[in-house]
Amino acid sequence: VDNSELLSAARLFDTRSIGRILSLVENRTDDGRTVMRELFGDGGNGYSTGITGPPGSGKSTLTSVLVPHVLQDAARVGIVAVDPSSPFSGGAILGDRIRMTNHAGDDRVFIRSVANRGSLGGISNTTPAIVAALDGLGFPEVLIETVGIGQSEFEIATTADTTIVVLSPGWGDAIQVSKAGFLEVADIFVVNKADREGTHGAVADLLAMLELGTGAGWEIPVIATEATRGDGADEVWDSVKKHRMFLESSGAMHMRRRKQAAAQLAAAVRQTIDASVDYERDATDVVSAIADRVIDPWTAAERILEAQ
Numbered sequence: 001v002d003n004s005e006l007l008s009a010a011r012l013f014d015t016r017s018i019g020r021i022l023s024l025v026e027n028r029t030d031d032g033r034t035v036m037r038e039l040f041g042d043g044g045n046g047y048s049t050g051i052t053g054p055p056g057s058g059k060s061t062l063t064s065v066l067v068p069h070v071l072q073d074a075a076r077v078g079i080v081a082v083d084p085s086s087p088f089s090g091g092a093i094l095g096d097r098i099r100m101t102n103h104a105g106d107d108r109v110f111i112r113s114v115a116n117r118g119s120l121g122g123i124s125n126t127t128p129a130i131v132a133a134l135d136g137l138g139f140p141e142v143l144i145e146t147v148g149i150g151q152s153e154f155e156i157a158t159t160a161d162t163t164i165v166v167l168s169p170g171w172g173d174a175i176q177v178s179k180a181g182f183l184e185v186a187d188i189f190v191v192n193k194a195d196r197e198g199t200h201g202a203v204a205d206l207l208a209m210l211e212l213g214t215g216a217g218w219e220i221p222v223i224a225t226e227a228t229r230g231d232g233a234d235e236v237w238d239s240v241k242k243h244r245m246f247l248e249s250s251g252a253m254h255m256r257r258r259k260q261a262a263a264q265l266a267a268a269v270r271q272t273i274d275a276s277v278d279y280e281r282d283a284t285d286v287v288s289a290i291a292d293r294v295i296d297p298w299t300a301a302e303r304i305l306e307a308q
């Protein structure tokens with residue numbers, strides 16, 4: 001099967017073809033680039049929502065109960081689970097959750113797991129490309145789940161249009177939340193596991209913290225959910241839609257898309273450079289020279305790039 005046949009089938013939402021297209025994109029083959037170029041031109045109409053938060057807070061469970069709400073507004077939804085087998089928690093894998101909510105055989109729902117390569121705790125470098133590919137294939141909505149550790153919550157915020165931070169009651173502490181970087185990225189806060197003690201306190205703490213400022217025209221909501229029962233999911237999805245309306249009517253959407261474009265450009269530059277350097281061929285002598293301190297890595301890098 002050649003690429004254009006594969007693309008045509010994927011555009012008709014053939015699940016296996018979509019999977020194969022995404023593998024091309026993920027593996028950064030030449031075919032992957034060709035496909036990405038094609039799809040990029042078709043994209044820009046989809047909307048993406050990031051779901052991040054500390055390990056085990058209920059991100060996967062919430063994502064799965066959001067799906068039926070998303071499907072009330074959109075013909076399909078793509079779900080990207082970044083590193084679902086996080087070594088940092090024993091949380092359930094997203095796919096299992098979705099299966100439990102009877103969306104397994106539903107061809108309106110496409111689930112893709114992305115292994116977190118390279119950056120520890122970061123969302124995979126390929127995640128923005130996967131999201132862009134799903135957008136280009138015609139998915140009107142994409143949900144991206146990623147564990148918020150290290151830098152990943154910042155990366156998700158430059159990939160997604162709306163970012164939901166899912167906490168659990170123990171995480172209401174304002175200092176903890178802002179230290180972890182969640183305050184900077186949250187468009188919507190969710191305090192999940194509302195069946196547990198401390199939920200009201202956590203919600204109140206977050207609201208008090210948010211009173212102190214941030215904002216820029218958007219009042220960040222704090223929503224209590226019990227994802228295992230689906231409670232509050234309607235309100236969360238409603239807030240996503242309100243946030244989207246806010247972004248679109250205030251001009252902030254344009255700014256966000258520019259930030260995403262800048263991040264995509266930076267990633268593409270890095271990948272293009274990586275692909276253009278044949279380390280085996282070009283760099284063995286240079287590596288020895290660096291190890292022997294004959295040349296520094298920055299000068300060596302400049303020379304290798306100039307030689308391309």
Ligand SMILES: Nc1nc2c(ncn2[C@@H]2O[C@H](COP(=O)(O)OP(=O)(O)OP(=O)(O)O)[C@@H](O)[C@H]2O)c(=O)[nH]1
Pocket residue numbers: 054055056057058059060061062084086089090091092093147192193194195196225226227228229
């Ligand atoms: N009591 C209670 N437990 C919940 C709720 N939502 C999720 N859980 C449980 O919390 C655990 C973790 O849920 P996940 O949805 O896998 O959490 P996660 O944030 O995706 O986890 P990681 O992706 O591993 O970081 C599971 O045992 C869930 O059943 C809730 O509303 N109440």
Ligand SMILES: [Mg+2]
Pocket residue numbers: 059060061084091092093094145
């Ligand atoms: Mg999860």
